[in-house]
Amino acid sequence: MFKFKINGFFILFLFFLASCAPKPSFLKESGSPSGVPSYPDLPFSQYVQDSRENIEQILRNLRFANGAKPYLGEYSAAQAAEMRGPFEHLPEKGSTGPGKGKGFLLIHGLTDSPYLMRSIADSLHQAYPNGTIRAVLLPGHGTVAGDSLNMKHTDWMAITDYGVRSFEKMERISDLYLVGFSTGTALAIRHLQNNPQRPKIKGLILISTAVKAKSGAAFLSPYLYWVKDWLDTFEERDAARYESFSVNAGAEFYLLTKNIMKSKILIDVPVLMAVSADDETIDANAARQFFCDRVTAQRRGLIWYASRHAERNIDPPCEAIKEVKLGPVDREFQGTVYRFANYAHTALSMSPADPHYGVNGKYHQCKAYDTPPDMAAFNKCQKGSAKTIFGEKDIASKAAKKELDYDYWRRGTFNPDYPRLERAIICFVDEACDLQRSLDDQ
Template sequence: MSFAEHVQQSRQRLERDKYHSEAMGIGRSEAIDAVMPFEMGSEHQRIGVLLIHGLSDSPFTFRDIAAALARRGIRSRSILLSGHGSRAEDSLKVRAGNWRRQVRAQIADLQKQCDKVWVGGYSMGAVLATLEGLDLPSIAGLILWAPAWRCRSNMVWTSRLLFPFRKWHSVRPERDFARYSSFSINAIHQYYHLTLQVKRQLNTCQHFRCPVYIVVSEADATINSQFVLQQFLRLRQPNSRLVWYGQEELSEAGVLSRPGYLPEQRIRAIAHTAVTFSPANSHYGKQGNYRNCLAYVEDTTAFNRCLQDPDPWFSEYGLAVEGRYPARLTFNPYFEEMMADLGEFISDH
């Protein structure tokens, strides 16, 4: 379907199925608008970027990035994958093949209107972007935020065993209008199928066919960031770049290193959930109305201390701050630098 049809169909589905509670902090219609597919930039701009969100997420993932691209004369669209944006129960029936067909249809639609089309994705969305970027010669380049080519959790490969017997990997209170907090076994199982596909493509690939821009954190608790780094170094070309947030500076060609530990900003490490959002984001930003304390959801005392800390520290799952209960970081302290660099990178290629 066309992008206009995709927007219309998504609106109808969300109006019918979107879960909402007062704990989300905004009205239901606002919550629906926040997760809708969207386009930013002028129709006269000839460079386009298709943006694909991750597992359990929504197009809200790319609101800040799309606005920054538009200011630099780059048009972008962010799509809503089936089973997302509404209620976690809808992930019980999604299929990876449908996601791939959605992505390919929207690439084709954007290519009708732009001279060059880049494909960008976050986490699982970056896997979908990679599959198309390695397969379609018409794609101008790839932009990958925390690409989930390989996951840290054993739950991904064990999902193939659990899939016939269990519905849920985790069930948590749904307090965030922009993404699900609960994960179904089926959704993880479908993501697992995508990792098998991208593994085959990466293994048979000699080098990236098009320019690739990757942003990844060494401390990422969701994906295997070392695997991403290894694949980049193996497949890189002179026109590819990896932005690395880590403890030590990397001196490899094509790698731009930035410290992940920023004590002056009370940041212990840059989390998987942080890379696409501006510190000024009204929901996930430094003064945003949502604080990710899900690491302590089983401990009421710790959970409340994390939520109520007037001067919170931010970190990644599993990385402690002595005497504190750090929230999971949900904004990128290098957002402006990243977007300035990315805008030049796209324009130069």
């Protein structure tokens, strides 16, 4: 008994020491986190401008002081603020193209920013130039990771509601689609569950659908919040999103999602989903079960990015699931040869052509090797070689390394199958388009 008390005290002492250790400025609260507009009828364009100006000011003060260049790719504070901030695409002046009456609200994921929705926004804008596209910034995001320490999921729900209402006030918008990535999918689902009588909402597009966390210990995060600030901290080298992950972020995600699968409310609007069987962030089987059991609309489809592990691809079975086989390890994109192991949670929404996250992008996700002061492996991962591979975190094992024969692995930040996803999204929005045929097209 005495030994247990000593060990327990020692653990608390270590937590105390960790809390007293000096933290870099980006792991502290900025004092001006992104939030929900205090004026509910604030024009969306003003919200975009105010948010970007706030982000840029914080980044200049906390990340770019004394000539620092904190981000891979050497982005400026203004460029990073544009990447991280909310945005909108309005109908092209004089255009007679498709999209009239259509609106799209884009909702990003946890510790992400609206940049993770850029590829989809560009695809929608090109296909529907007369549509209106808006992407919100979840409160606590976009500035510095320290602002995630006290963010609340209720504020995320409030900014989602603000985005929806911004479309409801527009007479020219008759068909509104909620497009979510990861935590953004949970917000879209929760919004529809809480507001079933919003007739303008004609469909949900849910990428890396997050109805439940992958970790079985997620329910502990609201309690861990009281004794620990961070699950992981990094040097914050990504201009588009946070790399560090606070305990509070996990706790608020759990509180947001804990009742989604318990709800008896069925989703009766059309739904298009895309999920990786190998996803290491969300529970892919729970997402699949949600699609099979809770989505009742006849117009529905699930793109299931299959695993090399067959047991991950079968539960539960139902109609309207398009299984995309993994394909070869060695691939090519626009003349660039690369190696690909499997589909990561972080990859599905992004085109391989993206200038930041794509095959030839400025940012490579090498956090597995970000271990100061020894940065040799990190630098080699950044540089890459003919054996470097993209994939989900489960390929970090010794067995996977031997099987795939790689030197360094980067967590996937782009979707090699993005053209199929793009076609499916464009078809899904067009009620005259055969969705199942679109999913089957190679």
